[in-house]
Amino acid sequence: MSARRDEDFTGYVQARLAWLRRVAYLLCQDWHQADDLVQTAITSLYVHWRRASAMESTDGYARTILVRAFLSERRGGWARRVTLAGQLPDAPSVGPDLGDALDVRAALAGLPPRQRATLVLRFYCDLNVDQAARVLGCSAGTVKSQTAKALASLRRALEPVSGGGPVGAEQRGNAAGARGAIAWGAKEIGHG
Amino acid sequence: MDEAGARALMERVSATEPPPSRVDIGLARQRGRTLARRRRWALAGAPLLATAAVAALVAGIGAIAGGGGEPQIPPAPLTRSVPHPFNPLAPYAAFGWLPKGLPRNVNSPGSTRAELQLMVGSQATGQFTLTVWAGGTCNLDAAQARAYLRRHVHPLLNCAQDAGMSWSDTLSRPAPAIGGRPGFWFGGQALAWEYARHAWAMLYVSRWGTPVGPATTLKVAAHVRFAATAKPVVKFPFQLTGLPASWRMTSVAAWRATASGLLATTSNELGSTNAVGRVDGPPTGTIGQIVITPGKGRCPFFGGSSQRVDLGGVTAIVTDFPGSGAPPYQGLCIPETDGLHVQFLEFPEPGHAGFAFGGVIGVFKHHLRLLGPNPANWTTRPIG
Numbered sequence: 001m002s003a004r005r006d007e008d009f010t011g012y013v014q015a016r017l018a019w020l021r022r023v024a025y026l027l028c029q030d031w032h033q034a035d036d037l038v039q040t041a042i043t044s045l046y047v048h049w050r051r052a053s054a055m056e057s058t059d060g061y062a063r064t065i066l067v068r069a070f071l072s073e074r075r076g077g078w079a080r081r082v083t084l085a086g087q088l089p090d091a092p093s094v095g096p097d098l099g100d101a102l103d104v105r106a107a108l109a110g111l112p113p114r115q116r117a118t119l120v121l122r123f124y125c126d127l128n129v130d131q132a133a134r135v136l137g138c139s140a141g142t143v144k145s146q147t148a149k150a151l152a153s154l155r156r157a158l159e160p161v162s163g164g165g166p167v168g169a170e171q172r173g174n175a176a177g178a179r180g181a182i183a184w185g186a187k188e189i190g191h192g
Numbered sequence: 193m194d195e196a197g198a199r200a201l202m203e204r205v206s207a208t209e210p211p212p213s214r215v216d217i218g219l220a221r222q223r224g225r226t227l228a229r230r231r232r233w234a235l236a237g238a239p240l241l242a243t244a245a246v247a248a249l250v251a252g253i254g255a256i257a258g259g260g261g262e263p264q265i266p267p268a269p270l271t272r273s274v275p276h277p278f279n280p281l282a283p284y285a286a287f288g289w290l291p292k293g294l295p296r297n298v299n300s301p302g303s304t305r306a307e308l309q310l311m312v313g314s315q316a317t318g319q320f321t322l323t324v325w326a327g328g329t330c331n332l333d334a335a336q337a338r339a340y341l342r343r344h345v346h347p348l349l350n351c352a353q354d355a356g357m358s359w360s361d362t363l364s365r366p367a368p369a370i371g372g373r374p375g376f377w378f379g380g381q382a383l384a385w386e387y388a389r390h391a392w393a394m395l396y397v398s399r400w401g402t403p404v405g406p407a408t409t410l411k412v413a414a415h416v417r418f419a420a421t422a423k424p425v426v427k428f429p430f431q432l433t434g435l436p437a438s439w440r441m442t443s444v445a446a447w448r449a450t451a452s453g454l455l456a457t458t459s460n461e462l463g464s465t466n467a468v469g470r471v472d473g474p475p476t477g478t479i480g481q482i483v484i485t486p487g488k489g490r491c492p493f494f495g496g497s498s499q500r501v502d503l504g505g506v507t508a509i510v511t512d513f514p515g516s517g518a519p520p521y522q523g524l525c526i527p528e529t530d531g532l533h534v535q536f537l538e539f540p541e542p543g544h545a546g547f548a549f550g551g552v553i554g555v556f557k558h559h560l561r562l563l564g565p566n567p568a569n570w571t572t573r574p575i576g
Contacts, residue, residue: 004297006221008314009216009221010221010314011315011316011400012400013217013402014217017213017215017217021215022206022210025205025206025208026202026206029205031210031211035213035214036214038215039216039220041535042217042220043214043219043223043227044224044227045224046223046224046225046228047219047224047227047303049299050226053319053398054301054311054319054321054396054398055381055396056379056380056381056382056396056398058398069248094326105208106199108200108205117201119198122195122198123201124202124206125204128250138351150198151194151195151198153196154198154201165523181292188330
């Protein structure tokens with residue numbers, strides 16, 4: 001690659017690094033893994049830089065690489081991902097905001113990777129169904145069904161429990177959901 | 193939870209304060225360069241397979257996009273007003289007016305018999321990528337496109353490269369006329385227009401930060417010059433001699449504009465690069481991925497399949513590639529000779545056994561003339 005192209009690439013990544021890390025974090029739910037994912041993605045972006053920089057949306061190209069790298073990695077790391085979701089630390093002493101954040105994060109982490117990626121693309125990256133389908137390499141119908149399933153899972157995980165009492169993890173089959181049921185409520189996300 | 197709730201949730205989680213970044217951009221460049229080099233070689237045989245795969249993918253995309261009751265669009269008849277195919281050595285189009293302050297560093301990621309791509313500018317100042325298709329390579333004419341849009345159907349414009357590889361996108365709405373020719377917006381602010389009957393051009397614009405306005409895009413498009421030249425102008429640091437008379441340069445990637453003209457010097461890490469073969473043969477050519485550039489380069493050495501060969505005092509790395517489903521092929525790489533880095537592949541001719549020139553060593557010894565690093569000595573006739 002020419003020095004000019006190196007310069008363009010470096011300039012782009014420096015400018016968009018914070019955004020790439022946040023998208024990766026939403027996908028991975030862990031900053032260290034997110035940084036690893038971004039490292040993988042920008043290496044691939046460098047290889048494809050000629051094409052990426054010629055695209056109408058370099059961000060879109062980078063995002064596609066990032067999401068596909070995430071899904072590819074998760075196909076081989078399912079067991080580890082499940083363990084991660086189940087090992088969120090208890091945090092009895094944290095303040096309500098951090099506690100809520102952990103609950104929400106745990107609820108997201110409890111979703112299968114493809115559903116999580118669908119939600120990130122639809123509701124963080126603001127892609128429509130067709131655009132998300134192109135990134136995920138599936139049909140628009142699949143995106144719609146994955147979105148519906150993911151929202152339903154989140155709803156179950158985060159909805160307030162009738163009577164307001166805590167529910168054990170074993171009863172809900174999802175430790176994250178149990179935590180969410182205690183600390184999360186309609187006030188946080190407007191869910192009635 | 194509804195969609196608004198999901199958006200709020202995403203915002204909340206993403207608002208988490210990040211720790212210091214461990215991402216290393218320099219490391220990405222370093223590994224990326226290594227990967228690009230490996231890909232250039234490892235994927236050398238892939239175009240044959242990739243062509244089929246991409247064709248299948250495009251067919252799949254077309255099927256999806258064309259679903260839901262959208263009418264089938266018959267292929268447009270071949271035009272007589274625009275050449276088909278293009279001559280990859282004679283760029284059919286050129287930029288005219290460009291916004292003030294835009295670097296004039298025109299280069300071409302690729303030029304084939306079906307398609308010419310030109311790129312100018314940078315992401316910082318605004319980058320314009322022009323794709324011009326030869327006549328009869330796209331499935332629609334403007335009248336058909338307008339008819340679909342009037343019926344609130346977004347038509348799929350599909351333009352085919354050689355060997356079944358295609359580009360396609362959905363036209364979203366009419367655009368103002370470009371040089372008197374009908375135009376359409378697609379994919380946001382990309383512009384497609386029928387610059388001659390059954391012949392299309394597309395202009396993509398990208399820029400970091402402030403977007404380029406549609407008025408600027410339209411003005412750049414309106415000043416694109418077609419039929420810019422009919423004679424070969426791209427200069428090469430090599431000449432292939434003694435080839436069959438029917439052989440042509442089937443693709444050129446990538447050239448760039450310099451004070452001394454258009455020079456095919458830059459390498460394309462991903463693939464097609466310069467290729468030579470029969471005009472009715474595969475776009476990969478029979479001698480393909482020709483990367484001959486001034487200076488010294490690195491040559492990959494694959495244990496078990498590469499060997500060092502002395503060619504009259506010059507050490508070359510010759511590699512036998514198994515083909516992975518396609519017929520085996522060979523690669524030759526010389527870090528530097530006559531001030532040039534030399535690298536190319538030879539594929540067996542379709543339908544013929546063995547290599548046309550006895551393998552890459554035969555090509556190098558009997559058919560390749562190197563012209564040195566000085567562009568003044570280069571030629572616009574890469575096949576002599």
